[in-house]
Amino acid sequence: MSDDLAPTYTEKGKAFERDMSYIPDRILAGERSQDPHDATYGGRDDVQVWPVEPGRYRLVAAPACPWANRSLIVRELLGLTDVISVGKPGPTHDKRSWTFDRDPGGRDPVLGMERLQEAYLNRFPDYPKGITVPAMVDVETREVVTNDFPWITHDLYFEWRDHHRPGAPDLWPDDVRDEMETVMKRVFTEVNNGVYRCGFAGSQQAYDDAYDRLFTALDWLEERLADRRYLMGPTVTEADVRLFTTLVRFDPVYHGHFKCNRNKLSEMPNLWGYARDLFQTPGFGETVDFEQIKAHYYVVHTDINPSGIIPKGPDLAGWHAPHGRENL
Structure with a gap:
């Protein structure tokens, strides 16, 4: 399906199956998750831990996409708008990538790129999968950090708590x-x-x-x-x-x-x-x-x-x- 640029068709006779394999990296406040219930991260070799740093990351999230919309809502609810900037690709794209066609000059004003694909290829030159949103991008290196959408919102709550607004809701009671x-x-x-x-x-x-x-x-x-x-x-x-x-x-x-x-x-x-x-x-x-x-x-x-x-x-x-x- 097009939200993550996988094929928009299903093989005839078969049911649709979503590929849930994403870049598994996490942005954490320490070496381990701050969520006491988080048993999924145990220092796996394929997970790189990135530090929580205000201003370091840009959340790229197309308002059209439901999975990206989640991250936009959580960012607003927790008051992280001044801590994590946001880039918004336009609603239509080709098979290659989401594009910043609604920004001036067709480029994201912070990352300076026309396509989100550039951030993926900056880190993984032979990246073989769809270019998905939401994605957290390291602003300085212009490299994608993670596109694992369920964990992005989870970590916005548990790992960025020192930067939440006063009275932010308890999204994980x-x-x-x-x-x-x-x-x-x-x-x-x-x-x-x-x-x-x-x-x-x-x-x-x-x-x-x-x-x-x-x-x-x-x-x-x-x-x-x-x-x-x-x-x-x-x-x-x-x-x-x-x-x-x-x-x-x-x-x-x-x-x-x-x-x-x-x-x-x-x-x-x-x-x-x-x-x-x-x-x-x-x-x-x-x-x-x-x-x-x-x-x-x-x-x-x-x-x-x-x-x-x-x-x-x-x-x-x-x-x-x-x-x-x-x-x-």
Whole structure:
């Protein structure tokens, strides 16, 4: 799929599978992760540890991409905007790389490059995989550090805590950590990735199976959010960030473009109210650019939408309507 520049097709007859192999490096506040629950990093030979240093890194994150959108939200929520700068590629790209075509002169003003691909090749001259966002780039060397999107937001919380704004939210509350991990895993496999399994299914059977899995999960979430304001209770967590970026794209893109059309998000009362609640929360809505989201999916996915025509709808005014969920 195009968000990470993998092929936008699935071999005929097969289900879509996401390649989750990324540059595994971490930016840490010490030699080990500051997260006591982090058992995945044990000094692996393939992991290089980079130091937390304000001003050293640039987060390259296209607003069009849901995985990159996560990092933009977390950066805002934690108040890291003056600590980690951000570069924003435009919504459309070719098979080579995301490009900075919306910046003056078509170059990122800090990194001085036209394509994010340059940062990858600066470090790995024979880099064989897709050029993905989000990516953390070392400004001085202009080399990519990591593009491992789940760990980027994790580490923004745990490793950069000395630089968080006063009153920053606890995105990884210890008292619900085990349950949150379970919820996030289901959200990722069935919803975040589920819409792509529908959109890039290689057969009718693969599509039907993906469709059923997606809406089973959405029904579960609709029920879960009936009596709680957020996924884990009364406060926003990382789980909400991860779900939001799919929900905010659902009606403009996934419902039609990816054939996830049993119903719209706006027809699921609890999920729709929850999504509006988050959208209206500082740190969420200002990172969303519906024009770029639609341009990305409808222009880049030429195998799904060969005409490149971008739909005018849906009406987005509802995102600003009262949600009433503060009563929960």
